[in-house]
Amino acid sequence: MKRFISGLILLTLVTGLSFASGKKDAAVAPVETIPAALHVAALVGPSGIGMAYLFGNPPDLGSGTAVTFEAAGSVDVLLPKLLKGELDIGILPPNVAAKLYNLQSNSVVLGAVVGNGMISLVTRDDSVKNLADLAGKTVSVVGQGATPEYVMRTLLEKSGLTAGSVTLDYSIPATEIGAALISGKIAYALVPEPFATIAILNGATGDKPVRKAIFLRDVWKANGLGDDFPMTVCVIRAEYAKQYPAVVRKFLDSYRTAIAWTVANPAEAGQYVEKAGLGLKAPIATKAIPSSNYVFINAIESRPSVEKLLSVFLDFAPEAVGGKLPDEGFYFK
Numbered sequence: 001m002k003r004f005i006s007g008l009i010l011l012t013l014v015t016g017l018s019f020a021s022g023k024k025d026a027a028v029a030p031v032e033t034i035p036a037a038l039h040v041a042a043l044v045g046p047s048g049i050g051m052a053y054l055f056g057n058p059p060d061l062g063s064g065t066a067v068t069f070e071a072a073g074s075v076d077v078l079l080p081k082l083l084k085g086e087l088d089i090g091i092l093p094p095n096v097a098a099k100l101y102n103l104q105s106n107s108v109v110l111g112a113v114v115g116n117g118m119i120s121l122v123t124r125d126d127s128v129k130n131l132a133d134l135a136g137k138t139v140s141v142v143g144q145g146a147t148p149e150y151v152m153r154t155l156l157e158k159s160g161l162t163a164g165s166v167t168l169d170y171s172i173p174a175t176e177i178g179a180a181l182i183s184g185k186i187a188y189a190l191v192p193e194p195f196a197t198i199a200i201l202n203g204a205t206g207d208k209p210v211r212k213a214i215f216l217r218d219v220w221k222a223n224g225l226g227d228d229f230p231m232t233v234c235v236i237r238a239e240y241a242k243q244y245p246a247v248v249r250k251f252l253d254s255y256r257t258a259i260a261w262t263v264a265n266p267a268e269a270g271q272y273v274e275k276a277g278l279g280l281k282a283p284i285a286t287k288a289i290p291s292s293n294y295v296f297i298n299a300i301e302s303r304p305s306v307e308k309l310l311s312v313f314l315d316f317a318p319e320a321v322g323g324k325l326p327d328e329g330f331y332f333k
Contacts, residue, residue: 034063035244038251040089041072041081044279046193047091047232050114050259050294052285053269055276059254061247071277083107088240089251093146094230094306095313095321101330102322108235109332111252113302114259115232116293117217118193119148122177122200124208125187131159131219134166140177140189144170147231147309150316151216152190158223178202181210190216192231194280194288201287217293228293229309230302241332248332256296263294299331 038061042048048071058067070087072078075096081087091114092100100107127133134156143149149168156166172180172189178199180186191199196212203210217228234255241248262269270286280288297305313321 032244032246035065035240035247037066037068038089038240038247039068039070039087040251041070041078041087041091042276042278043075043078043091044071044073044277046118046280046288046292047115048276048278049269049273049280049285049289049292050262050296051091051255052272052276052278053258053261054254056272057258059251061250061254065247067251069276071279082235082237085237085239088237089248090235091232092235094233094309095147097233097235098306098310098313098326098330099320099322100235101326102324105327105329106238109238109241110299110302110306110326110330111234111236111241111248111332112255112299113230113232113295113297113306114234114255116228116230116295116305117151117215117220118231118291118293119143119151119190119216120196120212120291121188121190121214121216122181122196122210123188123213124181124203124206124210125213126208126211128188128213131156131166131214132161134188135161136165137188138167138169138186140172140180140186141168141170142174142177142189142191142195145317145320147229148190148192148216150312151220151229151309153316154225154312155216155219155223158225159219178210193292194284197288197291198284212291226305226308228295228305230297230305231293233302233306236332245332252298259294259296262289266290300333303331 042051055069078090082090097110141148174195177189177191177195181189181199182203200210220229221227236248266286266289270282273280273285274282307325310321310325
């Protein structure tokens with residue numbers, strides 16, 4: 001990820017769209033043109049779950065605008081397509097969206113936060129009740145250089161633990177965390193959904209089954225950092241948002257409805273997730289949805305929580321957000 005992001009400045013960014021100029025008529029308000037298509041991508045994995053319903057039920061944006069969906073295997077796949085105009089809307093981690101905007105302000109704008117904190121500490125150790133109980137222990141972390149790492153580091157400090165009193169290890173891939181816990185190779189893991197749910201399902205046997213011992217969003221709130229922190233945002237290609245704001249708003253309204261439906265209907269939603277090719281089988285998606293904290297918070301309302309999270313990145317790795325907080329132009333109105 002770091003190598004890819006650093007290479008963003010070498011990419012040829014999309015140039016501005018040309019607008020025909022003509023004689024102004026104060027009596028006639030400008031009419032928004034209608035796009036022939038809207039191209040949307042969700043990331044494979046848990047962040048795409050809230051959009052899966054729309055894959056099977058494309059929204060009606062009016063005037064014949066066709067909506068296409070695709071599943072992008074990673075941020076590294078999604079970003080170039082977004083920058084080249086092959087995609088108009090996508091899903092990104094908040095810090096990646098902020099860095100992209102700070103590198104080139106006409107690249108993307110934030111449409112909404114669509115997923116909040118869903119990171120938990122899973123373990124068989126029933127003595128662990130809070131982060132302070134991890135002193136002297138090693139915790140496997142999924143998400144080096146990303147939200148899980150920096151939120152965890154911040155909260156360890158808030159819990160009064162000195163640097164190095166908890167060892168954070170990044171050597172085990174997310175897909176192997178569950179097996180490592182069950183075999184005893186590791187004792188503690190900090191993971192997002194659906195990996196926490198998978199570890200619990202597979203480690204349900206024995207005297208001390210795998211459990212979720214700590215939810216980071218609870219610790220975040222307890223330390224006065226806000227009610228929650230964002231994990232996933234929906235972004236829009238800036239030129240598309242500028243030219244077709246009404247179409248973007250209609251899509252975002254449909255996305256809000258889809259997320260609400262997904263949360264209310266996890267069993268049916270799981271089927272959509274599998275059919276959409278988002279990398280999760282229906283039963284796993286269904287089990288994970290109740291714990292995955294899917295939300296829809298529009299850009300303006302989400303700004304305080306986004307800035308609080310980005311400030312954490314500024315403390316530990318300012319380059320991960322482009323060295324500063326994005327200005328108000330980052331937030332779609």
